[in-house]
Amino acid sequence: MIKIIHLYGGMLLTAMGQTLLLTLLSLFFAIIIGMIIALMNVGKNRLLNLIGTVYVDAVRGVPLIVLAYFIYFGVPAGIKMMGAVDFRLPALQAGTIALAMNCGAYMAEIIRAGIESVDKGQMEASRSLGLTYGKSMRLVVLPQAIRTMIPSIINQFIITLKDTSILSVIGFPELTNMGKTIMGNTFMNLQTWAIVGIMYMIVIITLSKIAKKMERRINRGRE
């Protein structure tokens, strides 16, 4: 075990960094996707509702690993078939797209539930003052919705961080992939995977503690 840490410690930390980078990038885009889809779903426009529902159902209905294969291998193959140049997405980009799409669908549901948890009277009071739907959403409904959303978002953040390990299948050099490499070199199955597991655990527990603290700070005073 000591030997592995001694030999591969730096590489493991770099890989952890890649995992975090992928997580944060995906989460950033997932929140944007989630917000757009959620707003499509809570509005009254039937067409937008339909698009939003189809997106959520479709993405949630496909395993992340299949989605990742599709984007990393399938899409470039499709582009090639249409006669375009040889095109290939780097693993980071493909991984970010796959994770952001996947996480975005769950985020959309979290945000939609948050918006719907705000009393209908809030929107009505704002509209009755002459504010538009958009302004009422931005100034009145969303600030209240966010508070109920925070625990679920933290939860989703942790799930996404763990899901990055799935992207080892497209060769992205994140932590799990590094574990495979070390394992291939040392054949020390038990020690390698114990170290990798503990590294995930430390990061996740630390991040959730920080998130809890942030959550408490946001809620303080006003409720």
Add this chain to the structure above:
Amino acid sequence: MEENNVKVHVKNLKKNFGKLEVLKDISIDIKEGEVIVLLGPSGSGKSTFLRCLNQLEQATDGLIVVDGHEITNKQTDINKVRENIGMVFQHFNLFPHKTVLENIMMAPVELKKMTKAEAKEEGMRLLKRVGMAEKADVYPVQLSGGQKQRVAIARALAMNPDVMLFDEPTSALDPEMVGEVLMVMKELAAEGMTMAVVTHEIGFAREVANRILFMDAGYIVEEGTPEELINHPKEPRTIDFLNKVLS
């Protein structure tokens, strides 16, 4: 028909929720400075009618003109018209993430009616008027029901509306807090505000209303002055309702 002093003109208003006909055929004019009280059993359509007047409920059919704006016409900018129609809700609907003063300042500032400084000054003036100036910087959660409703009235007044709609403003209050809210409403009426009030407070109706409309099953069954309608009701349904609430 369109006399200058008619503030609210409603003709053949109908409202359905799916197959349920809540408002069947409502026609009424409210004149400037008039205080109308809507009485009736629950489910009679009073609140729905009130909510049609600022299109929180979209009318199924019929014509509603407020301040010369045909709000049942889809071309009308309803947001613009709503700036002139204040509404007070049964459950106050104050914004919990904003302080009392911020609640009042939000609409005038966002709709560019006032600068922040003007809105603050106007907000404090309105809070004084409803006796809530010392609570300007607290959050709504720290207020009693009666205090919340007085703030909600101030918030509606901040847009300087021509018409005020009150949807059961005292129904969610503890009995000892009803008086303070009615007092503010009486003052408002005395200053000449055009008001439409859905309430079960017969005493308020008797004292303040110019006209009372009795609604039942989606129709205005009877209307008249408080003297006529409360003391000498003609329709059996009105008599029946008043017997129940006055006993």
